Amino acid sequence: MSLAAAARRGLWRTMLRIRRVQERIESEYLKDEMKTPVHLYIGQEAIATGVCAALRTDDAINSNHRSHGHYLAKGGDLPAMMAELFCRKTGCSKGYGGSMHLVDVAHGNMGTSAIVGGGIPIGTGQGLAFQMRKLDRVSVVFFGDGAADEGTFYESLNFALLKKLPVVYVMENNGWAVCSPTATRHCGDNVFHKGATDRLFSAKIDGNDPELVFATAQKAVERARRGEGPSFIECVTYRILGHAGCVTQDPKGYRDPAEIEAWRERCPVCAYQAKLLAEGVLDEQVLNATETMIAAEIDAAFDFARQSPLPTAADLHQNLFCE
Numbered sequence: 001m002s003l004a005a006a007a008r009r010g011l012w013r014t015m016l017r018i019r020r021v022q023e024r025i026e027s028e029y030l031k032d033e034m035k036t037p038v039h040l041y042i043g044q045e046a047i048a049t050g051v052c053a054a055l056r057t058d059d060a061i062n063s064n065h066r067s068h069g070h071y072l073a074k075g076g077d078l079p080a081m082m083a084e085l086f087c088r089k090t091g092c093s094k095g096y097g098g099s100m101h102l103v104d105v106a107h108g109n110m111g112t113s114a115i116v117g118g119g120i121p122i123g124t125g126q127g128l129a130f131q132m133r134k135l136d137r138v139s140v141v142f143f144g145d146g147a148a149d150e151g152t153f154y155e156s157l158n159f160a161l162l163k164k165l166p167v168v169y170v171m172e173n174n175g176w177a178v179c180s181p182t183a184t185r186h187c188g189d190n191v192f193h194k195g196a197t198d199r200l201f202s203a204k205i206d207g208n209d210p211e212l213v214f215a216t217a218q219k220a221v222e223r224a225r226r227g228e229g230p231s232f233i234e235c236v237t238y239r240i241l242g243h244a245g246c247v248t249q250d251p252k253g254y255r256d257p258a259e260i261e262a263w264r265e266r267c268p269v270c271a272y273q274a275k276l277l278a279e280g281v282l283d284e285q286v287l288n289a290t291e292t293m294i295a296a297e298i299d300a301a302f303d304f305a306r307q308s309p310l311p312t313a314a315d316l317h318q319n320l321f322c323e
C-alpha cells in the first residue's frame, strides 16, 4: 500500500530532525559541557523513523548506546534529552544516566542500555509482560550487529519463539562494531539466516529506505499484535561518523575513506528528501520552514539544558529502587 503524502513528509521530517540534533551535538561536543559519551546516529535515521512510525505510543522500545534516534522517533521530549546529555536534574533520566541511558516511559521509551546486547533480554521480558497481562502491546528491541554476536540475542530469540512473544527484533547492521567489521565477526552472512525463517517472520532489508523499513516493521508489528509471535528484521545501513564522540575524536585508519564516501552518497536523509522533492511531495517552502522550525527547537532545547540545575549530592539518595 502506498503511503499518503502527509505520512511521507512525516517520515522525512522525523529523519531530518534526528539528523539536525545529531549534527548540533557533534558540533558542540568539544566544548565539554555534555559530560557524557555520545554515539551519534548519523546515517541510520531511516531505521528508528520507519520502525517507530509503525508503533503506537503504548508500544515499548528498548535501545542501546546509539540511542538518540530511537528516543526521538518514539516521541521522546527533546529538551529533556538534551538536559540529560548535559547531566541536569531536568533530564529524562534526572541527570543520572547521560546519553546512553535515556528513559521516557510515557512515550514507551523503556530505557537504553550501554551493555552491548543488554537491551535484548529486557525487551523480550517486556514482551512477556505484555503477553501475560493480555495487552495488545508490542515490544521492539533495537540493537547493532555487534550485539548479535552476544549470547543474549540467541537466548532471547529462542525464548520469544517458544512463547510466541510480541517482540520485534531490529538489528541495525551498520557494518562495524567499534573498529571491527562485521565480516571478521560473523560466519558469512549468517545473522539473518539465524532468524529461523520457518518459525518467525524475518527479513533483511535496505535500512536506508524509510518507507521499506516502515512497511516491514508494520508487518512484524501486526503479526505480534495478532499473537503470531516474534520477528527479526536486519536493516543494512552504515555509521557515517565515528563510533563515539565527535569526528575529530574517532581514530583514523580503521575504515577505508572510500567506503565512508560511498555511504555518504547514499545518505538516507538526503536521498529521501530528493525523492520527495522530485515527486512533488515536498517543496522548497516546506523544506525551508521545517529547517527553521527544527533549528529553533534545537536552540531552545540547548538553552533549556544549559539553564537547568545540576543534581546535588542529596539527589544521589532519591529514585532508588528498594524492596
Ligand SMILES: Cc1ncc(C[n+]2csc(CCOP(=O)(O)OP(=O)(O)O)c2C)c(N)n1
Binding pocket: 065, 066, 114, 115, 116, 117, 143, 144, 145, 146, 147, 148, 174, 176, 177, 178, 239, 243
Ligand atoms: C557487553 C559489552 N561488551 C563490550 C562493550 C564495549 N562496546 C561498546 S559499543 C560496542 C560495539 C557495539 O557494536 P554494535 O552492537 O554493532 O553497535 P554500533 O556501535 O555499531 O551501533 C562495544 C564492543 C560494551 N559496552 N558492552
